[in-house]
Every structure is written in structure tokens, then in C-alpha cells.
Amino acid sequence: MIPAAFDYVAPTTVEDAVRALAEGGEDAKVMAGGQSLIPVLRMRLAAPTLVVDVTGLTALAGVRDEGDSLLVGALTTHHDVRRDPLVREHADLLRLATDTVADPQVRHRGTVGGSLAHADPAGDLPAVALAVDAVMVCAGPGGTREVPAAEFFVDYFTTDLAPDELLTHVRVPKLTGWGACYEKFARVAQAWSVVAVAAAVRVVDGEVAGARIGLTNMGPTPVRARGAEEALVGRPATAAVIAEAAARAAEGANPATDADGDAEYRSHLARVLTRRAVTTAVGVRP
Known part of the structure; x- marks a missing residue:
């Protein structure tokens, strides 16, 4: 099927992305890897008036050591999570779950943040985030806030993210030696x-x-x-x-x-x- 018509923007900064989401309101959708959004657009299970493509926000990709936790950028692909030495050493449960996501093509395009924000009950990463007490870092018009995984997932395909907020990072506590x-x-x-x-x-x-x-x-x-x-x-x-x-x-x-x-x-x-x-x-x- 062919998606319904929508406007498209590709911001280059988090601030621009948040501004676009605020202007688009509840009818705006974020596209990261697109592995969840594009299929539902094609089936017209979603019909946003605006798609905000954040793939250009390269600063939101990668894994960083922050002492007692790892800071995983929301645009880090499943493939990169699987190969990251910090994840293997300090958050191996995340790596093991990511290994089971879909197929190689999806893992090379799909992102950690996209999977968590999509909040599919059958998705693999939300249960890991909950188990390890991960914290979601969200950017909005009022600045940045952090939401524990236990409060982030609200219902089927529903999270605590406001329509004008963007998931930017996931803070994963280190479980070294577990x-x-x-x-x-x-x-x-x-x-x-x-x-x-x-x-x-x-x-x-x-x-x-x-x-x-x-x-x-x-x-x-x-x-x-x-x-x-x-x-x-x-x-x-x-x-x-x-x-x-x-x-x-x-x-x-x-x-x-x-x-x-x-x-x-x-x-x-x-x-x-x-x-x-x-x-x-x-x-x-x-």
C-alpha cells in the first residue's frame, strides 16, 4: 500500500527536532531507523501529517562510559550495540537481547531509541530496559528530563513521551560481572x-x-x-x-x-x- 500524504522535515539539531514536533503536535511522528514506522505508514495504521526524520542527528549515536552507567545514544543501531565493547563488558543483557531483533537488515537500520519509543509489547528491548533499571533521557521545549523505565512504558505502544519530546539517550546502569x-x-x-x-x-x-x-x-x-x-x-x-x-x-x-x-x-x-x-x-x- 501507499502511505497517506504527509509533510517531511529533516532537522539537524535536537532543538530543531523538538521545535518541529511542537509545531506538528499530536499528528507528528519521529522517524529514526524507520523499521517500525514505515510498515505502519504503508498499511495506513498511522497517518501523521508530519514526519520528523532525525537520522541526521549523528550526535545521538554511539555508546559512552559515564562511570556507573553507559549512555547509549537513541540513534545507535542494533548492529552497533551488538558490537560495542562497552556494552559487552558492562551491559551484556542488552547485547544478548539485541542479537535476537528481527534480521541483519533490520539490525543495521533499526535503532535502540526507536525500539524503546515504539513500545511494542512484543519488542525485545523494553523488557531489558525495565530489568536493568534503565533511564530514558528526553528532550523537550522545557529542556531535558530523565524518566525511569518503570515509568516510561505506559500502555500498548504508549510511553511517557510528550508529543513535543524526543528520546535522545538511554542511561544503562553497569552490571559488570553479572x-x-x-x-x-x-x-x-x-x-x-x-x-x-x-x-x-x-x-x-x-x-x-x-x-x-x-x-x-x-x-x-x-x-x-x-x-x-x-x-x-x-x-x-x-x-x-x-x-x-x-x-x-x-x-x-x-x-x-x-x-x-x-x-x-x-x-x-x-x-x-x-x-x-x-x-x-x-x-x-x-
């Missing part, structure tokens, strides 16, 4: 998660000292598996403890029923994938 795993159950043809689990676990002297677990596609927003985390921390990193914790993975989730599976099936997958992800992250035999 084991990590992203377990994903997906329809092979599309790579969208039916359910996926992002797990980062720190083990000290055989005991779980920290656990971060996020669930993909278990509700309208990513879900933190607090029950499973609580059942792990302070206990031995054994297969029995992991199985007991994984049984609590779906607590508090609100999975949908659709063509890919009903809510009960998704809850089952969450428990199974949590056990696998945590087992891999801590390095014990199942």
Missing part, C-alpha cells in the same frame, strides 16, 4: 516474541546476590518478575532454587490471548523461559 541471558520463544517467520525473558544474575560464593528479570509480551507493557527475583536473592544458585523461583515468574503479569497463544500458555512459557534464562545466567547445570 551473568546474563535472553530467552525468546518466537514465530520464526517474524521473530516477534510470543514471550521472552531477560535475566541478569549476580552470584557471589555460590549464592545469588542480585537478580533482575524482565518479561516480554506478558502484558501491555514490559513486566518485572519481582516474585522470581525475590525467590532467588540470598539463596544458593542451584537448579532447585531456580526452579522454585521460576514458578513465580508470571506473578503480576497480564498476558493477552491472541492467535499466538492464550494467557495461560503465555504464563507457562514465562515460567519455562525464566528457568532456562536464569540457569544460563548463573551457569549451573539444569
